[in-house]
Amino acid sequence: MNYLENNESKYRRAKERIEAIKGFYMNLLAYCIVIPFLAFINYNTTNFPWAVFPALGWGLGLAGHGLGAFGYHPIFGKNWEQRKMNELMNDNNF
Helix, strand or coil: CCHHHHHHHHHHHHHHHHHHHHHHHHHHHHHHHHHHHHHHHHHHHCCCCCCHHHHHHHHHHHHHHHHHHCCCCCCCCCCHHHHHHHHHHHCCCC
8 A cells, every 4th residue: 555545545534533523413412402302392291201211312322423433442442443354355265
């Protein structure tokens, strides 16, 4: 891999990471707007706290999105995808 290809690869990965982080922040913003709105509706309509369920479900998804966007992969570890790609590229039977 020459210098230009290496820089293009780094640029592409950096751009993908920036898009993932931007997506996370947009998801976080939506969460911060929608969940209080649901809580307001819940408070004014019924005594059962149903707004907790979407808050927890979306919150867990948001946490996973954040972990992925900022590069923390507790299951696969750091650079798992790159190691797997190298392994498959070097496999003659693939």
